[in-house]
Every structure is written in C-alpha cells, then in structure tokens.
Amino acid sequence: PLCPLPAAMGSGLHRSLLPTLLLVLLVLLPEAWGDCGPLPNITHAEPPEDEKHRGSFRVGSKVRYSCLGGYVKRPLLSDTIQCLANSQWSNLPEFCGRSCPGPPRVHFASISQEDGMQNFYPVGVSVKYYCRLGYENTTGQLPTSTCFDNLTWSEVPELCQSECLHPPTIDNGMHNGTKDTGFVRGSTVAYKCNDGYNLVGAALLQCMAGDQYQGVWSKPAPECRGNCLLCLSCWFLSVFKIPIFSFLCESSNQIILLKE
The missing domain is CATH 2.10.70.10 (Complement Module, domain 1)
Structure with a gap:
C-alpha cells in the first residue's frame, strides 16, 4: 500500500499548484480579465475578417458587422455590438434583410x-x-x-x-374640343366648317406619342375655304348687279349664276 505524504509535504504541494490553477482559470474565463469572449453569430451578417476569429475583447470594444451578399441593412437598426462592463456582448437584433434595388425609373x-x-x-x-x-x-x-x-x-x-397641346382653332370653322379637355395620347378631335365653306384637309386629328414630354397631332389642322363662285356673297351681288345674269343664293354664301 502507498504511504500517505507527510502533512507538511502535502500542504506545500497544494500551495504550489494554486497559482497554476488560478492562471488556467484566468485564461479560460475572459470575464476574469474584464473581457468578452468570441463574437456572437448574427443572422445574415459577419464581422470584419481580422476580428472574426479573436477569442476575447476588452470591455468597451465595439465591432461593426456587415450584411452578407444579397442582404441590405435595415433602416434605423444598429449594426454594431459592444463589450459591456459585465463581460457580455450587447444585444444586436437582426438588422440585415433582403431588399430590391432602387425602384425603376420611367419617363412618364x-x-x-x-x-x-x-x-x-x-x-x-x-x-x-x-x-x-x-x-x-x-x-x-x-x-x-x-x-x-x-x-x-x-x-x-x-x-x-402624354398630352397634346390644345388643337388649333381655324377660321370659318371649329372643332369639338373644349378648353377643359385633356388631350391625351389616343384622343381625337373633329373639325367642321361653317355654312358656305368647304373643309380642306383632315377632318379628324388624333393625339399621338411625340417626344418624352409632349404628344403631337397626327396631321396639320384643316382649313375652311369658301365655296361660292369667285368667292362673292349674295350681299355683294345685290349691290353690284350685272344685267345679263341673275343670281340664285341656295344658302347664305353659296351662289349660282344663271344666264338670262
């Protein structure tokens, strides 16, 4: 059987081991130094490469995380943790999320x-x-x-x-648009002449896409031209009478010459 160590020797052995045990505890427990342990894992984020594998951080240390590829930092949320006085890391909520890039830009x-x-x-x-x-x-x-x-x-x-400008007015005629009408692309406007005038040109105009900011009318505005013979009116002929002709006014401005 083994003999027990003398009391004096056992007491000395314990005293010699005590500093070693304390040193081991200090190494294993960063809290004993007032430090925090390794960085915590944060969802969809990572710390800087040079700090990722460190085993301990002093109280007051701050570490900023970055979002992984495909994720973006959420507004108003912190991305930084700190080693607190109790040797614990501060709480850092999930601050990275999936986000579309900036919304598309359109000309209209x-x-x-x-x-x-x-x-x-x-x-x-x-x-x-x-x-x-x-x-x-x-x-x-x-x-x-x-x-x-x-x-x-x-x-x-x-x-x-896109809107077209208000359609142009024409002499001796009119169109069916109004001042309050918005003439957007695809809108149409119809022209007509006053009695005694013929429409020359397109009677119907359509608003079409032009440049980025303004529509254009499909054709130029038409004209209204008088259709009386020699562009004379009944009133004029009633003043200047020619003996060998008589005049028949079928409408206010339409005149037919009849030889006597």
Missing part, C-alpha cells in the same frame, strides 16, 4: 417622394408613382411597382399618357 411618371427617400425595399413592398408634367392619368389608379421574391421589380403600368 416619377416615384413618390416618400418612397424615393427609402433605402430598403423588402420583398412584397409596393411603391407609388405620379404622372410627370405633360402627362395625364387616364384612370383612377396610381401607377405602382412591387418588389418580387427574386428581388426584381414589377413593370410600372403606363397609366400616364
């Missing part, structure tokens, strides 16, 4: 100011558009675009139509 409408100021567009979110100057919304709906699951945007419906 501009994105709403509120939506345009965002820097995070999660899947399923929709943004609104308003018609640009020179365009009119022909429906009761605003154009919108939605962020799809594949992080692309839906096509913006072309609800804003």
